[in-house]
Amino acid sequence: MALISPRTIDLKTGHAQLALQKHIAGCARAIRRVIWHMRLRDYVIRRLLLAIPVVIGVLAITFVLAYVMGDPVGIYTQERTSPEAVEAIRRAHGLDRPLYEQFFFYLRDLASGDWGYSVSARLPVTQVIATRLPATIELSLFAIVFAIALGIPLGILSATKKDRWPDHVTRVVALAGVSMPIFWFALMLKYVFFFQFYMAGLPALPEGGRYTFTVLPYTPITGFLLIDSIITLNPVLFMDGLVHLILPGFALGYLTLAIITRMMRSSMLEVLKEDYITLARSKGLRERVVIYRHALRNAMIPTVTVIGLAFGGLMSGAVLTETIFSWPGLGRWSTRAILNSDIPSINAFTLLVAFIFVGANLVVDLVYGALDPRIRYG
């Protein structure tokens, strides 16, 4: 009886608080939500399945890479190692087995977390990654956020004020970003904001490192300094980490900023010529609404592609920045590994970069789906 007898009428919604009615409406809402999520989930699953062949391909290539760079036994031997000893090592590491068997061993080892020993870091590869990957991700994320936060508004400004002074200024900024070699730009940043500021008695920015390790204690939990400092409620460390990110993040992100700006400008100009913009104007909408509601979402689609690719590029391309700013990330370690023919490290680095590219592309695809309904249901 409680289910069907009416109680009170809600003044705001006008819904009679009928338990049964409410229940049915709630169910319908839930079902609709589930359907929507199923559509989204299907889309995500499709994208994930498509990533599998890519990952397998990358694994095969990194595996073969070890052989391309010479006899893998070479790392463990010296000139005076006897041929018998060489053979023993070869057998011990399974290097005398057929190639396909070795590939499966390789996959098994990767899956079980045994990524080999990094000679150049004198640590197991997984441990090196655990400490260095967060540092690189933190730097890259900072750089990409900086590049997006500045690049997209600059691109829009440039497109809407085409051939007027904001466009010319933006063009010079972007051109500088593309043409300056990153090592030169990074050194100049250090020279001005660290050295000259310091000499002039101004608050100088730190010249390198992730934090002031001489003063502040830091024990990694997740490895992400900013996150760890929040977890441990340490605002001093957080600010210190942030200040240390500014120069390397700016140096690393400037090129991406330039690319995003130009991409945003050209796609915005393209979209502003579209018929639906004329329609939006014919409705009597303000120019600001036309640009930010009707044009921006369409113009974001090509820009998102560039951002995804750029993020992968940042992760692998941070070598110079990390070297100049003594940033304890993947870049410096991988350079050393390459110079020392440290194959497990090189393989691990290649794999990581590949995963990051796959992941970035996946995110790009999802953002596509969010931006454009034709892709979502396509």
Add this chain to the structure above:
Amino acid sequence: MVASQDDTSIETTNDIRLDSDTLLLVRGLKTNFYTYEGVVKALDNVQFELKRGDTLAIVGETGCGKSVTAKSILRLVDSPGRIEEGQILFQDVNEEGENVIIDLLQSTEDEMRKIRGNKIAIVFQDPATYPNPVFRIGDQIAEVIALHQDLSRDVLEMKIARLEDALRTNPDAENVEEITTRIEEYKSQLDSPPPPTDKEKKEAAKKRTVETLKLVRMPSAEQTINQYPHELSGGMRQRALIAMALSCNPRILIADEATTALDVTVQAQVLKLLNVLKTELDASIIIITHDLGVVAETCTRVAVMYAGVVVEYTNTDELFSDPIHPYTSGLLRAIPKITEKVEHLLQITGTVPNLIHPPSGCRFHPRCEFATEICAQQRPPREEIKPAHWIECHHPQGSMKGRKR
């Protein structure tokens, strides 16, 4: 006297008197496009008027300036185009019910925005490219409604209806008295409704969107509002675009080749719909087309355009029975008759001129069989050759053939 000096200077908008049934008067309109190749003189001294309740057709070949005329009326000509001179007088009714005349070319951008989509709305040519692909159809229509319409009364009526509905279905609810007093309170506010919140406004706009879609005979309007443009067929999309234009009850609806992209059956439906809606909403329509069949079936007046000039302007019956400009008669001759077998389709020789260097004098003279020297030297004046029949020609044909100037 100071006043007499003013009279001799350019007349301001306030001085102009329009017939009370004239809705729109376009006079001396000139629009140029500044391209790298040179200045395209797209419109030169275009003149026509639209009466209340009329359906005016603007006909002509591709590239003769029909669409530019439509966009000029709403001042939507994009760079590198520019409206150089002319007057576009729009007779509007203000809040006190008085007629006011606005020169659209003298209005500020803010004033124009209040007219676009509200007083004068336009339906564009291509239903495939004009709706924004990333927004739901309903949101795109509701956007115009929320922008131009005062929805406070709608919101209040919606609240009352909802409460009354609830009462009807639950007559034995515990708080009936409270609800009745609330309804009374809302009803007393109907004359000066309180400003609605954004959420209520959105809801009311959505309701009106459904109503507008039903008005354009959109099947299952409630579902359509949640669909994206790519999920609809061309005809449905065109209907949605028409709904978008009609949603604020415009005084003038401009249909810029609104049926060209549709197949013939759908085209007939849409045209019929436009005519029905015209009477339902008491709007006037400008139909831009190159299809004389459409003109004959739906329009009361016609302006024939050639190379950026209105060469003939009269009512439809007159145009078809007594075409006076050689271009018009050529166009009409080019329509094959269903009763006769033809080997070759008749055509007007030559092509539309390049408007960067338009022909001197009458722009039609290089293709005109009656052209003489004067046609190349002097642009013919616009004259009312018969009652309510204007042409621009030195050598009128039809019933006025051989007439000496």
